[in-house]
Amino acid sequence: MFVQLKNVSFHYKNTKELTIQNFSLAIEKGEIVSILGKSGSGKSTILRLIAGLEIPFSGSIHINESIMADDKQFIQPEKRGVGMVFQDYALFPHMTVAENIKFGLKKMSRIQKKERLDEVLALVGLKEYVKRYPYELSGGQQQRVALARAIAPNPSVLLFDEPFSNLDAELQIKIRDELRTILKQTGITSIFVTHDKMDARALADRVVVMEEGTIFRVGEPAEVLNNEFTMSPVPV
Amino acid sequence: MKLFRLMKLKMNSWAILSFLITIIIMMPILFITFEFFTRSSENWEHINEYLLNSYLFNTLLILFFTGLLTVFIGVSMAWFISAYDFPLRGFFKWGLILPLAIPPYIGAYTYNGILNYTGVIQSILRNFYQIEVNQKYFNIMSIPGAIFIFSVFLFPYVYLITKNFLENQSASLVENARLLGSNSFEIFFRIVIPISRASIVAGVSLVILEVLNDYGVVKYFGIQTLSTAIFQTWFGMADLGSAIKLSGILMMIVVVILMAEKWLRGRKKYSYSNSKVRPLKPVKLTGYKAWAIFAYISAVFLLSFFIPFIQLVKWTFTTYKQVLSDEFIGLIWNSTFVAFTAAAVIVVIALIIANFSRLFEGRVTNLVSKIVVLGYSIPGAVIAIGVLTLFIALDRQLLIFYQLIGLTPSLVLSLSLSMLIFAFVIRFMAIGYNSIETGFDKIGTTFTEASRTLGMTVTQTFFKVDLKMIKGAVAGGFILVFIEILKELPLTLILQPFNFYTLATKAFQYAGDERIQEAASASILIILISGVSIYIFHKVLEKEPG
Amino acid sequence: MSKNVFYTIGLLLVLSLAVLAGCSSEQSQSSNNETKTEKKEAAKSEDKGEVNLYTSRHYEIDDELFAAFTEQTGIKVNVVKGEENELIERLAREGDATQGDLFYTSDAGRLHWAKEKNLLQAVDSETVNANIPENLRDKDKEWIGLTKRARVIVYSKDRVKPEQLSTYEDLTDAKWKGKVLVRPSDNVYNQSLLASFISLNGEDKAKEWAKGIVANMARDPQGGDRDQAKAIVAGEGDVAIMNTYYVGVMLNSEDPEEVKVAEKVGVFFPNQETNGTHVNVSGIGLTKHAKNKENAVKLIEFLSSEEAQGKFAEANYEYPANPKVQPSELLKSWGDFKPQDLNLSELGENNAAAVRMFNEVGWK
Ligand SMILES: Nc1ncnc2c1ncn2[C@@H]1O[C@H](COP(=O)(O)OP(=O)(O)OP(=O)(O)O)[C@@H](O)[C@H]1O
Ligand SMILES: [Fe+2]
Numbered sequence A: 001m002f003v004q005l006k007n008v009s010f011h012y013k014n015t016k017e018l019t020i021q022n023f024s025l026a027i028e029k030g031e032i033v034s035i036l037g038k039s040g041s042g043k044s045t046i047l048r049l050i051a052g053l054e055i056p057f058s059g060s061i062h063i064n065e066s067i068m069a070d071d072k073q074f075i076q077p078e079k080r081g082v083g084m085v086f087q088d089y090a091l092f093p094h095m096t097v098a099e100n101i102k103f104g105l106k107k108m109s110r111i112q113k114k115e116r117l118d119e120v121l122a123l124v125g126l127k128e129y130v131k132r133y134p135y136e137l138s139g140g141q142q143q144r145v146a147l148a149r150a151i152a153p154n155p156s157v158l159l160f161d162e163p164f165s166n167l168d169a170e171l172q173i174k175i176r177d178e179l180r181t182i183l184k185q186t187g188i189t190s191i192f193v194t195h196d197k198m199d200a201r202a203l204a205d206r207v208v209v210m211e212e213g214t215i216f217r218v219g220e221p222a223e224v225l226n227n228e229f230t231m232s233p234v235p236v
Numbered sequence B: 001m002k003l004f005r006l007m008k009l010k011m012n013s014w015a016i017l018s019f020l021i022t023i024i025i026m027m028p029i030l031f032i033t034f035e036f037f038t039r040s041s042e043n044w045e046h047i048n049e050y051l052l053n054s055y056l057f058n059t060l061l062i063l064f065f066t067g068l069l070t071v072f073i074g075v076s077m078a079w080f081i082s083a084y085d086f087p088l089r090g091f092f093k094w095g096l097i098l099p100l101a102i103p104p105y106i107g108a109y110t111y112n113g114i115l116n117y118t119g120v121i122q123s124i125l126r127n128f129y130q131i132e133v134n135q136k137y138f139n140i141m142s143i144p145g146a147i148f149i150f151s152v153f154l155f156p157y158v159y160l161i162t163k164n165f166l167e168n169q170s171a172s173l174v175e176n177a178r179l180l181g182s183n184s185f186e187i188f189f190r191i192v193i194p195i196s197r198a199s200i201v202a203g204v205s206l207v208i209l210e211v212l213n214d215y216g217v218v219k220y221f222g223i224q225t226l227s228t229a230i231f232q233t234w235f236g237m238a239d240l241g242s243a244i245k246l247s248g249i250l251m252m253i254v255v256v257i258l259m260a261e262k263w264l265r266g267r268k269k270y271s272y273s274n275s276k277v278r279p280l281k282p283v284k285l286t287g288y289k290a291w292a293i294f295a296y297i298s299a300v301f302l303l304s305f306f307i308p309f310i311q312l313v314k315w316t317f318t319t320y321k322q323v324l325s326d327e328f329i330g331l332i333w334n335s336t337f338v339a340f341t342a343a344a345v346i347v348v349i350a351l352i353i354a355n356f357s358r359l360f361e362g363r364v365t366n367l368v369s370k371i372v373v374l375g376y377s378i379p380g381a382v383i384a385i386g387v388l389t390l391f392i393a394l395d396r397q398l399l400i401f402y403q404l405i406g407l408t409p410s411l412v413l414s415l416s417l418s419m420l421i422f423a424f425v426i427r428f429m430a431i432g433y434n435s436i437e438t439g440f441d442k443i444g445t446t447f448t449e450a451s452r453t454l455g456m457t458v459t460q461t462f463f464k465v466d467l468k469m470i471k472g473a474v475a476g477g478f479i480l481v482f483i484e485i486l487k488e489l490p491l492t493l494i495l496q497p498f499n500f501y502t503l504a505t506k507a508f509q510y511a512g513d514e515r516i517q518e519a520a521s522a523s524i525l526i527i528l529i530s531g532v533s534i535y536i537f538h539k540v541l542e543k544e545p546g
Numbered sequence C: 001m002s003k004n005v006f007y008t009i010g011l012l013l014v015l016s017l018a019v020l021a022g023c024s025s026e027q028s029q030s031s032n033n034e035t036k037t038e039k040k041e042a043a044k045s046e047d048k049g050e051v052n053l054y055t056s057r058h059y060e061i062d063d064e065l066f067a068a069f070t071e072q073t074g075i076k077v078n079v080v081k082g083e084e085n086e087l088i089e090r091l092a093r094e095g096d097a098t099q100g101d102l103f104y105t106s107d108a109g110r111l112h113w114a115k116e117k118n119l120l121q122a123v124d125s126e127t128v129n130a131n132i133p134e135n136l137r138d139k140d141k142e143w144i145g146l147t148k149r150a151r152v153i154v155y156s157k158d159r160v161k162p163e164q165l166s167t168y169e170d171l172t173d174a175k176w177k178g179k180v181l182v183r184p185s186d187n188v189y190n191q192s193l194l195a196s197f198i199s200l201n202g203e204d205k206a207k208e209w210a211k212g213i214v215a216n217m218a219r220d221p222q223g224g225d226r227d228q229a230k231a232i233v234a235g236e237g238d239v240a241i242m243n244t245y246y247v248g249v250m251l252n253s254e255d256p257e258e259v260k261v262a263e264k265v266g267v268f269f270p271n272q273e274t275n276g277t278h279v280n281v282s283g284i285g286l287t288k289h290a291k292n293k294e295n296a297v298k299l300i301e302f303l304s305s306e307e308a309q310g311k312f313a314e315a316n317y318e319y320p321a322n323p324k325v326q327p328s329e330l331l332k333s334w335g336d337f338k339p340q341d342l343n344l345s346e347l348g349e350n351n352a353a354a355v356r357m358f359n360e361v362g363w364k
């Protein structure tokens, strides 16, 4: 198992009840998992826990056989090799597109960085925008830069928080197919949070449906998503 | 085990540093509080019977009306400047911050100098038109006069904060309202005021804290307020106990104000994590509307800066021969050096603590951020004595060490400038801290988190992302503190080392001796240096994208 | 990661400490600026040491005299200029560690207060004793008066005839209702004036007087002494309680309007038939823990000398304390007067009572 959450519980500082309750999930290397669920069910929180942005209250998280968090230990986010695309992109406004993407590239020569930049820019189709600042981009373009930035350092695990919500249908399909190809080629283990069951169907090897901080359903996309009953509470 | 893990997680160097700084800052305040319990307050009965009511009444009266007026002037200026285009708008945009360059006590002396019997207005009326006026209408040394002085010289705090907000964050709301056909008045009262509530409250809190701690204006005008009372009981009656009780009342008012501020500001956070900030486009005005607004703004500018400035320039010309010497180069150097150093220290500390408290939210961190800004609610003289006591105690501890390294004098630290700078840091931390905290509030934590998932540590992130994104707030905080220290008086008077004079103490030396004309040269220099800083501040803010 | 953090933060801390340390060394540099000339002098005549002074007087003549002293003796004078009460507090807190050798202020009450707080020590100098009459010195020799200032009645030459004036007490008479001008009670000059009445006339009489003045005030107390003179000429009131030297300074002001004001007011020395006009002093005391005692005494001797006293008299229109020195022509033109017969220490002893009294009668 590449990513493993065991009985993870968590609550935010200013809340009493658990936001995540006894959450367990194991993900294989290279697997693409999609998380669906109502707004507020805890999808983003799960990603934050895996990334190390929140400290679990109890339970443990392992990545690639090493402990990321348990009762005794906690590995800081920058040490986890986990990339993340944020729900609101979080592009650094004081950096150009190129600078944003190169931000996470360490221990690389200038030329290597440039190559990597071109690669990921080609993937998201934003080659001619390298010199722009985030506020000079449309919402969809910003989102693609965020995607490129997260992929660039070659993380072993990649987390996506609703990565396609701002793209037009055509672009969405194109990017998501290309993305799947890349993820599969590079063997990056990834987790998608999404509201769109089409996304889930097209991308995911497995689908997790969350409700109130726990897993409501897990399984093959076809199996889980065809069940009308489960889908009804999930807004599109 | 878990507790241990949590502690290890939180006790990083940011935390350690923050706690250290907090303890150091708290020490002088503790010293004074300690004396509260050890010294008697024999005059308390007397103060309570004869003075307290009028002290409180005068203080609250001045606070209330100054607050009202500064909000009115500040918000209307902010709205006109950000929503309309009219003659000289580009200048007024920063020109309206200039009144901050004039210390209110100098403003008070100057206005009295203009209005009194030998002042320019009355002498012209008398000498050229043989008109003798009723002094009642020209007497500024009253409570309404003090309210006027505070309002014209402090409204820029409200103006500045509200303007920045309106320019950067209100575009979509205001444009929507315009599209929906609201007229200007409706937009102003139904949209602008409610949405800028947080900024207005932040600005007016600064004004109120300044007024509460003012000593110069009210003393000169003969108005008894809490701050004059503190001086009088402490130094005049040698009754530290009562003085501290009065400071306690003052601090209670401050706490109430700060709580009201928190409550009025609401729980809203203004992060713009999607980098979609769009500046408000001013509407070009023509005809009588343009001129009406121009006239209103010019009137405010004349009263709050131009008139007193010109009067001071004139006095400088009549007296510079007696007063100005090469000594002034030293004064300028001393003033800017102290202000610059203290402002730099404040900014560094504020950055450390603000970053710590935003990344590791919790009760303890909350407390830390409250303690560091405590100094702003304590009268300068009280801080000064606390710091003095602390430094003397330190010196006594270090006595043996001094002898070891071959120094003879027994007071080293308490005769050095570091004591004065330390006191400034305590006193004005809040101004720098608030500015930087607002900057952090605006960017939220998402960028930091993004940076960390991209492999950067908290500290790397701080330098590469956070610091760069709040540059404007840092520069703003620095300059506000710098100007504030340039103008500061009571603290400097108590803690100055030998032969160390600043522009402010020089101005005081003459003004305190009722020679306001001779005080003009030093005052003008304070105003010029502050004015230049304000201009730089404005330029920095202009460049900020959002 | 923590290593990294420690390095960067450590660097920050060291930097800010370095800046602070820089400040301490800066101090001596800035003092160079201030007293360049004195420094040069001192260097010329080898190091004759220094003397450290806390003063609440801010007259330029003082700086000139200190410079002259340095020139004569080679002793450098270091100065802290503050406000009297705060300086006393600072001296008290510094205790035996203080670097201040002398405390110099313009009110006998404050000098006495410093003495009461055990901050001063006796000066026994033949020169000083010869220069300054005994009644202007503390009875335990702990402070020495250097200049005298009379607090008098100033009146409108247009509306008041000097014959109408007689005593301070007379100002409480109904005929002056709405005509009396005076500054606020937080000022030491007023506090010492009332303290002198407490000594001479007793608490009850003094309080009655203060009450009477409040009843006759032309307006709420405000501003400084000069503002009272202006108010007279502006017609707000007819008489004011003021120190004489302000009239002198105004007569010689750069501002022609001030000169005109001063020309329109007369100076009247009250209580000549009774217990005399209130006189206060500017005085100096040697601090208990002075480190440069010898130099300090030399400075006091210098300030009491005829040379220095002459300059006091000319520059600031104060009355010299040294009887061998003539007051300025202007002061002489106002004539001689009979001062209160009072040990000035009592001004200090009664200060607290005076402050309370002002509050009780509502003298703002
Ligand atoms: N910083 C926070 N402090 C307190 N509560 C929070 C915080 N962030 C989220 N929550 C709460 O935790 C719960 C789970 O939030 P989470 O963001 O994980 O939901 P989500 O499933 O991602 O929703 P959405 O689909 O709307 O993004 C919600 O009830 C939310 O209100
Ligand atoms: Fe005086």
Ligand SMILES: [Mg+2]
Pocket (backbone or CB within 6 Å): A043, A044, A045, A087, A161
């Ligand atoms: Mg979410």
